[in-house]
Structure formats: structure tokens, C-alpha cells
Amino acid sequence: MQPLLSVGNLSIGFGAGEPVVRDVSFQVNPGETLALVGESGSGKTVTCRAVLRILPRAARIHSGTVRLNGSNGVQELTTLSERQMRNVRGNTISMIFQEPMRSLSPLHRIGNQVSEVLWLHGRTREAAARKEVLECFERVGFPDPERAYKSYPFELSGGMRQRAMIAMAMVAKPDLLIADEPTTALDVTTQAQVLGLMKELQRDTGMAMILVTHDLGVVANMAEQVVVMHKGQVMESGAAEPLLRSPAHAYTQQLFDAAPAIPANPVNAPELPLDDLILQMKSVSKTYSMRAGKSWKAETKIHACRGVDFSLQRGKTLAIVGESGSGKTTAARIALGAELPDEGGEVLFRATSQSNPIGVHHMSRAARTAFQREAQMVFQDPYSSLSPRMRILDALVEPLDIHGIGSKLERRDQAADMLRLVGLDPDMLQRYPHAFSGGQRQRLSIARALMLDPSLLVCDEPTSALDVSVQEQILQLLEDIRDRKNLSYLFISHDLAVVARIADEVAVMRAGLVVEQAPPDTLFHNPKHPYTKALIAAQPEPDIDRPIDLKLVALGAGSPESWPDHFRFSDTEIPSLVQVEPGHKVRCHV
Amino acid sequence: MEILRYAIYRFGTMLLTLLVVSVMVFAIINLPPGDYLSNQIAELRASGQSAGVAKAEFLRTEYALDRPLYQQYLIWVGFIPGPHGFSGLIQGNFGWSFEFDQPVAEIVGDSLWLTVLVNLAAVLFVYLVALPLGVIAAARSRTWVDYTSAFVGYLGLATPNFLLALILFYYGHKYFDLPIGGLMDPIYEGEPLSWDKTKSILIHLIVPTFVIGTSGAAAMMQRLRANLLDELGKPYVETAVAKGMAPARMLTKYPLRMAFNPFVADIGNLLPSMVSGSVLVSVVLGLQTIGPTLLTALKTQDLFLSAFVLMFVALLTLMGTMISDVLLVLLDPRIRYEGRET
Numbered sequence: 001m002q003p004l005l006s007v008g009n010l011s012i013g014f015g016a017g018e019p020v021v022r023d024v025s026f027q028v029n030p031g032e033t034l035a036l037v038g039e040s041g042s043g044k045t046v047t048c049r050a051v052l053r054i055l056p057r058a059a060r061i062h063s064g065t066v067r068l069n070g071s072n073g074v075q076e077l078t079t080l081s082e083r084q085m086r087n088v089r090g091n092t093i094s095m096i097f098q099e100p101m102r103s104l105s106p107l108h109r110i111g112n113q114v115s116e117v118l119w120l121h122g123r124t125r126e127a128a129a130r131k132e133v134l135e136c137f138e139r140v141g142f143p144d145p146e147r148a149y150k151s152y153p154f155e156l157s158g159g160m161r162q163r164a165m166i167a168m169a170m171v172a173k174p175d176l177l178i179a180d181e182p183t184t185a186l187d188v189t190t191q192a193q194v195l196g197l198m199k200e201l202q203r204d205t206g207m208a209m210i211l212v213t214h215d216l217g218v219v220a221n222m223a224e225q226v227v228v229m230h231k232g233q234v235m236e237s238g239a240a241e242p243l244l245r246s247p248a249h250a251y252t253q254q255l256f257d258a259a260p261a262i263p264a265n266p267v268n269a270p271e272l273p274l275d276d277l278i279l280q281m282k283s284v285s286k287t288y289s290m291r292a293g294k295s296w297k298a299e300t301k302i303h304a305c306r307g308v309d310f311s312l313q314r315g316k317t318l319a320i321v322g323e324s325g326s327g328k329t330t331a332a333r334i335a336l337g338a339e340l341p342d343e344g345g346e347v348l349f350r351a352t353s354q355s356n357p358i359g360v361h362h363m364s365r366a367a368r369t370a371f372q373r374e375a376q377m378v379f380q381d382p383y384s385s386l387s388p389r390m391r392i393l394d395a396l397v398e399p400l401d402i403h404g405i406g407s408k409l410e411r412r413d414q415a416a417d418m419l420r421l422v423g424l425d426p427d428m429l430q431r432y433p434h435a436f437s438g439g440q441r442q443r444l445s446i447a448r449a450l451m452l453d454p455s456l457l458v459c460d461e462p463t464s465a466l467d468v469s470v471q472e473q474i475l476q477l478l479e480d481i482r483d484r485k486n487l488s489y490l491f492i493s494h495d496l497a498v499v500a501r502i503a504d505e506v507a508v509m510r511a512g513l514v515v516e517q518a519p520p521d522t523l524f525h526n527p528k529h530p531y532t533k534a535l536i537a538a539q540p541e542p543d544i545d546r547p548i549d550l551k552l553v554a555l556g557a558g559s560p561e562s563w564p565d566h567f568r569f570s571d572t573e574i575p576s577l578v579q580v581e582p583g584h585k586v587r588c589h590v
Numbered sequence: 591m592e593i594l595r596y597a598i599y600r601f602g603t604m605l606l607t608l609l610v611v612s613v614m615v616f617a618i619i620n621l622p623p624g625d626y627l628s629n630q631i632a633e634l635r636a637s638g639q640s641a642g643v644a645k646a647e648f649l650r651t652e653y654a655l656d657r658p659l660y661q662q663y664l665i666w667v668g669f670i671p672g673p674h675g676f677s678g679l680i681q682g683n684f685g686w687s688f689e690f691d692q693p694v695a696e697i698v699g700d701s702l703w704l705t706v707l708v709n710l711a712a713v714l715f716v717y718l719v720a721l722p723l724g725v726i727a728a729a730r731s732r733t734w735v736d737y738t739s740a741f742v743g744y745l746g747l748a749t750p751n752f753l754l755a756l757i758l759f760y761y762g763h764k765y766f767d768l769p770i771g772g773l774m775d776p777i778y779e780g781e782p783l784s785w786d787k788t789k790s791i792l793i794h795l796i797v798p799t800f801v802i803g804t805s806g807a808a809a810m811m812q813r814l815r816a817n818l819l820d821e822l823g824k825p826y827v828e829t830a831v832a833k834g835m836a837p838a839r840m841l842t843k844y845p846l847r848m849a850f851n852p853f854v855a856d857i858g859n860l861l862p863s864m865v866s867g868s869v870l871v872s873v874v875l876g877l878q879t880i881g882p883t884l885l886t887a888l889k890t891q892d893l894f895l896s897a898f899v900l901m902f903v904a905l906l907t908l909m910g911t912m913i914s915d916v917l918l919v920l921l922d923p924r925i926r927y928e929g930r931e932t
Contacts, residue, residue: 086834109923116833116835120834168833
């Protein structure tokens with residue numbers, strides 16, 4: 001079989017610098033999916049953009065060939081004129097981008113943006129294009145294609161926007177689809193559905209696909225061929241199955257080891273003791289009222305949290321898992337006292353086993369200052385949570401300055417100690433944040449949070465902006481520090497696999513409610529709630545024998561109204577959490 | 591329909607704002623102690639001209655200046671009857687100018703329309719010049735085109751308007767036989783509008799438009815360029831390129847639409863800054879606009895004249911913001927459908 005696309009010895013560089021992609025070769029066969037796997041900086045994105053020649057201005061293809069053997073005969077893409085190239089783009093080869101939120105123009109209707117592909121390539125007249133686009137919308141799963149045609153992107157959810165992007169890429173029936181991290185910005189259940197859709201479309205149309213991703217789980221579910229890239233070079237390539245079962249290259253093996261996974265054969269875990277609680281949230285609710293755009297309409301109430309009860313045992317980790325909008329971050333903000341709960345909710349904190357519990361939201365000024373020393377936060381994005389204009393030393397000692405602790409010399413010593421604790425060199429104190437990698441910055445954030453010697457650390461998705469191998473190191477570090485300093489963590493994440501590794505207890509949230517709560521092993525061994533089941537089923541595992549179960553995902557990922565009867569809840573009627581076995585609670589009607 | 595309702599709603603708020611502005615204008619003009627008439631009466635008394643004093647006293651009661659301030663205000667706007675029944679702004683009576691000893695309507699008369707004309711021309715100039723230059727500068731950023739336009743733009747920003755006016759008059763007259771000063775040939779003044787008069791006004795408009803508009807155009811161009819450059823880095827631009835769009839078509843359909851919002855929103859700010867900014871230019875160029883009149887009226891505490899001119903400028907501003915608001919709603923669906931249920 002003739003390959004559809006052969007990339008040969010491709011080298012790409014920025015300006016006069018060293019090439020960022022060196023000697024990359026791979027082939028894509030018709031109807032097959034090739035996964036381009038790598039961490040950030042591996043050159044996978046530059047490589048796939050080079051195929052369409054939509055590189056940033058400064059980048060140049062130094063050498064190599066990109067041969068397309070599509071419906072228009074054999075073409076050498078690197079030597080085509082810009083005008084000929086435009087004919088290839090969107091027509092023979094189309095592309096899906098990472099961020100569906102920002103990859104569509106907010107000012108044009110979806111239908112216009114999608115059918116434009118057809119007019120551009122002179123395929124059809126406008127009226128006929130509309131019909132074709134509507135068919136395509138139906139195919140990618142819009143419940144009401146006519147309505148979608150007239151919608152603006154901001155009126156659709158993230159998953160629907162990505163469907164619109166897919167429709168845009170598919171409508172001209174290309175020979176090859178390049179998808180650059182198409183599901184990274186989506187929630188895990190949405191990701192599963194979008195991946196399922198892409199696979200189905202591929203089966204129907206017989207197009208080939210290049211899937212650029214960092215997620216081995218996605219690879220295991222989608223690809224026939226795999227190319228592993230690292231620092232601009234191909235480390236390993238070949239058919240997916242043998243490669244995923246027994247990676248030959250050490251780097252691939254390393255990626256596999258770092259990828260967190262839900263344990264394959266979990267058993268029920270013993271119930272967690274609850275005798276020394278550091279943090280207790282009692283029936284905490286938070287309602288935001290959103291002003292409607294028109295002044296004569298009533299305000300809409302948004303229930304960010306509804307009757308949340310948590311107990312965190314000293315020295316343990318409680319993880320809150322949920323998709324965007326589930327209320328997990330609001331719960332954490334309330335726990336930290338950054339937000340007031342609705343009337344009736346209470347948050348109790350005990351700094352040490354002996355001290356009396358204090359109400360986080362009813363403190364004197366002095367008590368609040370003391371509380372702030374005890375409870376610190378690690379943020380999601382290490383790039384924006386450190387001031388680029390402050391030296392590391394200043395960023396680290398700032399909390400000590402604020403609380404007036406120690407002399408200047410002592411503060412400095414403590415900062416140096418803290419850097420050592422998080423695995424960095426004290427010589428780095430004089431540097432600015434830009435001199436550090438993402439993983440190093442997250443270490444710095446942790447060091448900063450630990451400067452005041454807190455007893456409770458709230459981690460808000462601390463690893464979701466990091467590469468897998470770096471994520472692994474940060475999780476390791478967090479575990480080490482917890483055990484060494486007897487810290488307690490409130491750990492917020494959307495990723496069950498990460499939670500499986502670090503948490504002692506997991507609370508699954510959906511629409512502001514905790515729907516299921518148990519130690520992780522129990523939760524994975526015996527999930528009761530349809531939503532939990534959907535989350536587990538949707539998690540892409542780097543194990544080729546455990547594909548995503550789309551049926552289970554569909555059962556629980558929808559709105560609560562679509563769940564089986566005894567799990568349903570509405571605004572007025574909410575079932576309570578029921579203990580089904582020791583330490584395992586589920587929200588259902590008994 | 592949505593848009594019509596919004597326009598009506600916006601018009602309503604504009605009227606409300608105008609009402610508040612009128613209160614403030616009236617209060618502020620009355621803040622300094624004394625008014626035109628009492629100053630004059632004191633002066634006449636000192637020089638012993640009793641006939642003049644009588645006339646001034648007469649005017650005082652005639653225009654209700656002897657009543658409490660709030661009544662004066664209500665009479666001026668036309669909410670309550672004055673000495674001659676309802677006769678205020680709402681009824682179309684703009685009051686009496688003591689300084690010029692004429693009705694306000696007669697003094698401002700033509701200059702109102704000329705002001706609107708000059709400023710509209712200048713705004714049009716700003717947009718016509720800034721739009722293509724800004725787009726070209728952004729599309730060819732960091733090339734000689736960009737640098738040249740930036741250089742010329744900064745020159746335009748930095749040159750004092752009246753200096754530019756003098757230079758243009760000199761060279762315009764020398765090489766193109768452009769007229770110097772005024773807004774029309776003196777022979778047409780007071781004449782009814784005719785084709786020749788229009789032609790004369792248009793020719794006279796060239797230099798003032800250029801002078802008043804240059805700095806605005808330069809600033810606007812730089813703003814558009816910066817906005818457009820921001821937009822060019824956005825992912826949806828990449829999407830459009832990956833579809834196979836040609837650069838020019840892509841640029842005008844997507845990023846330009848996005849960069850257009852601040853461009854449109856500026857209409858409201860542009861008008862008042864031009865009216866007040868062009869006072870000096872009007873004096874230098876001898877334009878019969880409302881700016882110089884305002885200056886005199888404020889200096890002599892000519893109550894009704896200055897109040898009227900200030901109200902007129904406020905009206906221009908509010909109309910400008912209203913137009914830009916309605917245009918924005920038309921242009922940007924995100925504003926249009928804000929709060930709409932999805």
C-alpha cells in the first residue's frame with residue numbers, strides 16, 4: 001500500500017538557532033491513525049504544523065520532504081507555491097486545534113465558519129454548502145443542526161465547540177486530518193465522547209489521522225502507529241500494539257512509568273479513621289446570584305456548592321474530583337476562608353491535635369493571621385502564580401516578611417532550606433522565575449507555600465499544567481513532604497488517575513454536590529454512582545487492553561436528569577449521602 | 591427587533607443623562623459669585639448711567655434672574671412657566687445673550703451646523719485615514735511600511751495643531767490655490783444654501799479637516815495596529831489559515847472584525863475632544879464654529895449662551911456614544927446576546 005503522507009528527514013529551526021526538529025521521518029497510511037507522542041518541547045506541534053506549512057514566522061524548514069499522495073496525485077508539499085498550498089489546506093489535509101474555545105472566531109456564526117471551507121475550495125454554491133454542512137453537523141452529534149448553524153461559538157459548551165471544529169475539519173472530506181491535542185482542554189467524559197466520535201468518523205470516511213498528544217492513554221485508545229518524539233528527534237516508532245506492550249526505547253518506558261493510572265485490580269480499602277480532624281466542613285453551601293442581562297428578568301441562582309460535608313484527618317489527603325463547574329474550587333476557597341459560605345455552613349479548623357476547633361469564618365483579626373500561617377495554597381499554573389519581577393529569594397521570604405517572622409538572615413536561611421527540601425539548589429535564590437522550567441516553578445510554588453510551616457496545604461490542580469514525567473516528580477515530592485512534615489492536603493483535581501495515587505479519600509463532585517465519597521481503592525473497586533462510573537470509564541488508560549467504555553460514559557456523563565431513577569436530583573429534591581459500606585458514601589434515594 | 595428595542599432604551603438613558611448634565615451645567619456656571627447682569631449693574635451704577643441700570647434691572651426680571659436658582663433652572667429648561675409662560679429649552683427658546691444683546695439662537699445659528707460639519711468631516715477623515723494605515727502597519731509589522739507609518743503618525747501627534755494649520759495654509763495657498771481662513775467665501779455668508787456655496791464650503795473644509803483630524807488619526811492608527819497585532823496571534827487566525835484562506839481575505843474577515851470594537855467605541859470620545867480641542871484651531875483658522883463663542887461666553891459669565899453651548903457639546907458627545915454603542919451591538923454578537931439563554 002502506498003503511504004498517504006511520507007515525511008522524510010524533516011529538520012526545522014527558528015532563525016539561525018539549532019534546529020528544534022531534527023531528521024524526523026514517518027509515514028501515514030490511508031485510513032490509519034498515527035499518534036505523535038511527546039512532552040512539551042519535543043517538537044511534535046512544530047512537526048505537524050510543518051506538514052501544512054503554517055509555522056510561526058521565524059521558523060523555517062531546513063531540509064526534508066513531505067510527500068502527499070492524496071486524491072490530487074503526488075505532491076511535494078515543501079516546494080508547492082503558497083497558492084497551491086492553500087488548495088491543500090482544509091481541502092486535502094485539514095486540522096483541529098487544541099483550544100476549541102479560542103480556535104473559532106467569536107464574532108461569526110458556526111455555520112458560516114464551517115461552510116466557508118466549502119466555498120473557499122470552490123466545492124459548492126452557498127445554498128448547497130449549507131445542506132452539506134447541516135448533514136455534517138448531524139454526523140458529529142449536534143442534536144439540532146439548524147440551531148447550531150445559527151449559533152455563535154460562545155453559545156456552545158466546550159465539547160460542542162470541539163464538535164464544531166471537527167465538523168469544520170471534516171466537511172470537505174479530507175484525506176488526512178491532523179489533530180493537535182484535540183481533547184486536552186476538555187473534561188474527561190467529554191474527551192471520551194470526542195475521541196469516540198473521531199474514531200467513528202474515521203471508520204466511516206476512511207480518512208487518515210495524525211493525532212498529536214502527550215497522553216499515552218489517548219494513544220492506546222486511538223492509534224495504529226506511534227511515533228515517540230523527544231527534544232526534536234524520533235525516539236521510537238512502530239505499530240501501536242507491540243510498542244505499547246513492550247516499549248523498546250528507555251524514554252518511552254520512562255513515559256509509561258510516569259503516566260498515572262487507575263489501579264487495574266483494586267480491592268476495598270479499610271475505612272479511614274476519623275479521630276484527629278484538622279479540617280471539617282459542615283453542610284457548606286454557596287450560592288451565587290447571576291444578574292441576567294436584561295434588568296427586568298429575575299436573577300438566576302447558581303449553586304456552586306450544596307451541603308458539602310468533609311472531614312480531613314490529620315496527615316492525610318482528601319481529594320475532591322470533578323469536572324469544570326462542579327464546585328470543587330469553590331469548596332476549597334471556602335475551606336481557606338477566602339469565600340463566605342451561605343448561612344448555616346460551618347468550617348472548623350484545628351491547628352494541632354490538642355487545640356480547640358476554630359470557625360474559619362468567625363475569627364478575630366489575630367486568629368485569622370494565625371490561621372493563614374497554618375493553611376497555605378499551591379496553585380494550578382506555575383507560570384502565572386509567581387511574579388516575574390521578583391527574585392526567588394524575595395518571593396520566598398515575602399510570607400515571612402508579612403508575618404514578621406525571624407531576622408533577615410534567618411529568613412534567608414529558611415528559604416535556602418526550603419529550596420533544598422523541594423529538590424532545588426540554594427544557589428538559585430537570586431534568579432528570576434523565567435529561568436526555571438514548569439516543573440521547577442511548581443517546586444518553587446510548593447516551597448513558598450511551605451515557608452510559613454503550615455499544617456494544611458490546599459493544592460488546586462497542582463500538576464495539570466505539567467508534563468507527565470514532571471507531574472510524577474511533583475506528586476512524589478508532595479508525598480514525601482506530607483509524610484516528613486505530617487502535612488494534611490486538600491487536593492483538587494479533575495484527574496482520577498492522579499488522585500488514585502496520592503489521595504487517602506476521594507470525594508466526587510458534580511453540580512455542587514458530593515455524589516460519592518470513599519477511599520480511592522474502594523471507589524475504583526466498587527463504584528456505585530453512575531457519574532463515578534462514567535469518570536472511571538472515560539479515563540484513557542495507557543493500557544491497550546483497557547479501552548474507554550463509551551457506553552458507561554454515556555450513562556453517567558449527561559445531566560443528572562438522565563441518570564437512573566434512584567440517583568436523580570433536581571433543584572428542589574436532592575437525595576442524601578448514604579453509607580453503603582464502611583467509609584463508602586453514595587448520594588442516592590434508598 | 592432586539593436591536594430596535596436596545597436603541598430605544600439607549601435613547602431613553604441618553605435623555606436622562608442629558609437632564610443630569612443640564613443640572614450640572616447650570617449649577618457650575620452659577621458657581622462663581624455674581625452674574626453678567628449684576629456685574630453690569632454695578633459697573634453702570636459706578637459710572638452713573640441710570641438708564642442702563644433700568645434696562646439691566648428690566649432684563650433681570652424678564653429672565654427671572656431675581657428668582658431662586660432652582661426656579662431659574664426649571665424656567666430655563668422649560669419645566670415651569672417663567673415671566674412669559676413656558677419658554678425654555680424644551681420649547682425651543684434658547685435664551686438671551688447679554689453680552690451680544692441678541693437671542694442665543696441667532697448668535698449660534700449657523701455656527702452650530704458648521705461645527706457639526708467640521709467635526710463630522712474630521713471624524714470621517716480620522717477613520718478613513720486610520721483604518722487602511724493601521725491595517726497595513728499591522729499586516730506588514732516590523733517592515734519599512736510599519737516604521738514609516740509609525741514615524742509619520744508620531745509626527746502628526748506631536749505637531750501642534752495651529753502650527754500645522756499655518757504651514758498648510760501657506761503651502762496650500764502657494765501650490766494649490768486653497769483659500770485661507772474661514773469656512774466659506776465671505777460673499778456667501780448669510781446667503782441661502784446653493785451649489786456654489788456648498789462648493790465653497792467644501793474647499794474651505796480641506797485644511798481644517800486635515801488639521802483637526804491628524805492627531806486623532808495618528809492615535810487611532812496606532813491603536814488599531816496594536817489591537818490587530820494582538821488578534822493576529824490568536825488561535826482562530828491559525829484555524830482560518832489552516833482552512834486555506836488567502837491572507838488578505840482572512841485578515842479582513844476575522845482579526846479585523848475583532849480589532850474593530852475599540853475602533854468603533856471611540857466615536858463617542860472623539861467628538862467632544864474635537865470640539866473642545868478645535869477651539870484654538872478655530873481661532874487661528876478663523877472658523878465660524880461654536881468653540882470661540884463658548885470661550886467668550888464663559889469669560890463674560892454670559893449665562894444662557896454658555897449654558898446652551900455646553901449643552902450642545904454634551905448632546906454631541908451623548909449622540910456619539912449612543913451611535914457607537916448601537917454600532918457595537920450590531921457588530922458584536924457577544925454584546926447582543928449577553929444574558930440570552932442558551
